[in-house]
Amino acid sequence: MGNACAVIGVGQTAYRTKRTDVSxxxxxxxxALRxxxxxxxxxxxxxxVVIGKAPDLFEGVMMPEAYLADALGARGKPMTRVHTAGSVGGSTALVAASLVQGGVHDRVLVVAWEKQSESNATWALSxxxxxTPSIVVGAxxxxxxxxxAYMRRTGCxxxxxxxVAVKDRQNALxxxxxxxxxxxxxxxxxxxxxxxxxxxxxxxxCPSSDGAAAMVLASESAARRAPNPPAWLHGTAMRSEPIFFAGRxxxxxxxxxxxxADVYRQAGITDPRRELDCAEVYVPFSWYEPMWLENLGFCGEGEGWKLTESGATALDGDIPWNASGGVLSSNPIGASGLIRFAEAALQVRGLAGExxxxxxxxxLGHAYGGGAQFFAMWVVGSEQP
Amino acid sequence: MPPSDTEVGALVADHALEFPGGYTRSVGPVIGRFLTELRDGRLVGVRTASGGVLFPPLEYDDDGEAVTGEFVEVGPDATVQTYAWVPRPLPGHPFDRPFAWALIKPDGADTALLHALDLGEFEPGAKQPKTLRTGLRVRPKWRATRTGGITDIECFRPEVTMIGAPSRVEYRLSAGKALTRFLTGIAEGRFLGHRCGVCGKVYVPMKGLCPVDGVPTTEEVEVPDTGTVTTYAVNNIPDPRAPAVPFVSAYILLDGSDIAMLALVAGIPADQVRMGLRVKAAWKPREEWGRTMENITWFEPTGEPDVPFEDIQDYV
Amino acid sequence: MNTAVVAFAQTEHTGEDSGLTEVELLAPVITAIKERTGLSRFGFTCSGSLDYLAGAPFSFVSALDAVGAWPPISESHVEMDAAWALYEAWVRLQHGDIDTALVYGFGKTSQPGRGGGVRHNTGLRALMTLQLDPYYLAPLGVDQVSLAALQARAVLEGGHKEDDLRAVAARSREAGRGNPYALDLPEPGDEDYEVVPLRPYDCPPVTDGAAAIVLATGDRARELCETPAWIRGIDHRIEAHSPGARDLSRSESAALAGEKAGARGVEIAELHAQFSHEELILRDALGLSDDVRINPSGGALAANPMMATGLIRIGEAASYVHRGQARRTLGHASSGPCLQQNLVCVLEA
Known part of the structure; x- marks a missing residue:
């Protein structure tokens, strides 16, 4: 995964139904300033500067990196716009990290946002x-x-x-x-x-939210000079598959x-439930917690719901999932993945507050998008790997 | 325009992307102050940290530095920096007769505003008037009723001379080769698909390529209009194109196809739909058929015994 | 990590809607580039496209069907010209753990507009308004050609003549007629202005098309290509958005990207100049002397499949190296109103 890279700054806005107090x-x-x-x-x-968001149709501002260049202090610098559907917040963080891992830059600002209140998510997504031959029924x-199908397969x-719906909202408090x-x-x-x-x-x-999240990613030398503890990247990975195919x-x-498997291999993890201390996982519908527990190898197939039911994923359980309240509590859609990555970093920096x-x-920070076909993940740690 | 329905020729349809009522944009404190002053007939810029006057004001200067809170009245006299003559305006333009776009710097400001410049009445396609030049002194023409938007200034006009947006994007979209062929089949009451030459899987509708093998597919296959519900949702959110709530959207594996397609299931109470239910397409009267999936109202039960879950579990 | 362009493929671009979807345009290009390299799997895949060209969100999702993304692939997408996807892939290759990457882009500018691909790109002209500051610029309805004309005026006031613009258009169209992938456009005639001082031939044509590039590193590049086009420098920069905050007669971002990428001593430059005057600004910003051949392919004035146009410039620049027609070339891509953002890639045998 190239050169060492660390998160040295995290900033979030308040997430609300409408942030009408700001442009x-x-x-x-x-x-970004936070x-x-x-x-x-x-x-x-x-x-x-690397920015990410879900479809431009949400705000009706096309390719917004052009308009936002000065606002993000990017004049005279490289600026990139990432779009990978719901996983975009995670992918955006990985594109920014790649610039440091590839030895191209020392300090990269990454920002993702959505201002869903400017239109309406159902309209923008459908x-x-x-x-079109298939009916469109929204997310x-x-x-x-x-x-x-998960419920039928596992008999849960x-x-x-x-x-899950209760646990994540309790965490959000x-x-x-x-x-x-x-x-x-x-x-x-x-x-x-x-x-x-x-x-x-x-x-x-999940709700529809207005909000933005940002991180500063740094090379080893830049991270050593940071005033607050860094979160070191131990592994980064993206995977995609087609949305419809026979046997999917x-x-x-x-x-x-x-x-x-890729991100665990890089991080030297063989038993994620034991070796990870917490995870921020993209769960926009409560049932995706047990489904992703299995998909991410925290338990065997068909066992995810048992882990959830046992309280293992609660804030006082052995492997807390979404201590921040997760996507179920805040969902500025294009930023939601980046918030997962940032919250994972805050945890290992010891800066997650209450x-x-x-x-x-x-x-672990995790994001997914499209028809559960685009994935982005990272593992961060308090120690440099 | 409905999809065109000639026997030959590509299948195309018009499409408009328009958020009903238009986007609602909150403007924040700095743009908000500018627009408020604009509504009340004043032009203001904002003092930057380096002492300049940024106009129109933003929360930041072009280096991303936050501006001071000091607003400065500028203009209304202003100077044209550069310009473009529009002999044939487009529908979204502020005039339906020739005019100019110009970068306009009000006295007292260090940056310029882009706005329309009205040089009077011209016939469509008119040549650029000689009066249009860099350095031209202009003033804003205010709209009688102002609401706080950049178009509260109707345009700028030369000093002491003559008198002179919601978002909608329209398209014409092509269905493409594969979908055109599939919908041509539907217009004849047939479900067509392709078999992949590599993996042998049958895709209905066909895509013209296999997403797994990444190769083109050409072998056409016809499958019957009967199939099995693999999994489904009961929708309680109304949709203009669906029957009254609750309605069922289901993945239906047509007999002979290797991929389930999402469609409506009706003709059975929503709470009795189940995985493994056998269904058949309910077609509209033949005289209403066109090259569209609307030929099929929905799928409804055939009355055959259910398919065991073990036989469909690889398709969910 | 020494990285090279080892293969390039593009569609025979069309000036009107040929009835194919974006994925149907793209699929043969992907097939061709797989055949050319003998590769069916790549260490990384990255693409560039624009939802608003298709009038629906997620246009890149169905494009994945053309790639054969099974077993699942390491993949990303930028809502930018695919030249920026190439940059992302180049950065990814610098990590050193993979040695190949596939990059592609596609676009149909024939689709926006009432009734589709109408005269002189009015659909695209209006669509590009949505890229502007949503408070001060977009509500005015100022379109792409009008903004370009403002910049053209600034260039003319700097000492150029309208005949200089015409000469650029004439040379580009002639080159395009000699390029089987570009459009066949006639000699510039005496058409009236679109927006003064730009005439229709100074503006890009409606174009549908797609393109793909394969990058490889080190020995892998030498295995896959007889004369790899090595990337000696690649960089991109953005400048202030508001045209009122810029000196429109020059491009500080292109100059900076050129300096960082080492844009000196090139024999051929493929410039993503969508309007005639942009070529004049770019020549100046990149310090290209009169003996540098500009756009032997015809450039964007002869074929502008948006979101692939910039990638094609890099592909064409690499092809001259592949074919031994030049030792050192330059590919350039641009984005944003009035050349707001610029990418420069310097290639060498």
């Missing part, structure tokens, strides 16, 4: 182009059949999704940036909400398994 540039600068402050740097110290309608009880903060969240409350796309209930889905396992996609996992030294 698009104001939103991304809020995250990341720079954490790193003890200014725009002048940055060599290159524009109903003519001629929930797409993923619900695969969740049903119906309440597992509810357990400890995260000042989180969007959904529901005091007294309970299984009864989740189960009283309507089925949107059966088997997915309203409170088992949509419940447990091969691309996710291969991506995890939702800090005690003594976390190694963490």
């Amino acid at each position: 698009i540039a104001g939103l991304v600068r809020e995250a 990341a720079l402050e954490d790193a003890g740097l200014t725009f002048k110290d940055i060599d290159a 524009t109903h182009p003519p001629l 929930g309608g797409y993923f619900a059949p695969h969740i049903r 009880p119906d309440h597992i999704g509810t357990v 400890k995260n000042p940036y989180a969007h959904l903060r529901i005091p007294g969240i309970s299984r009864e409350m989740v189960e009283s909400t309507p089925m949107l796309w059966e088997p997915i209930r309203y409170l088992e889905t 396992d949509t419940v447990n996609p091969q691309a996710g398994k291969d991506c995890a 939702h800090q996992v005690e003594g976390a030294r190694k963490a």
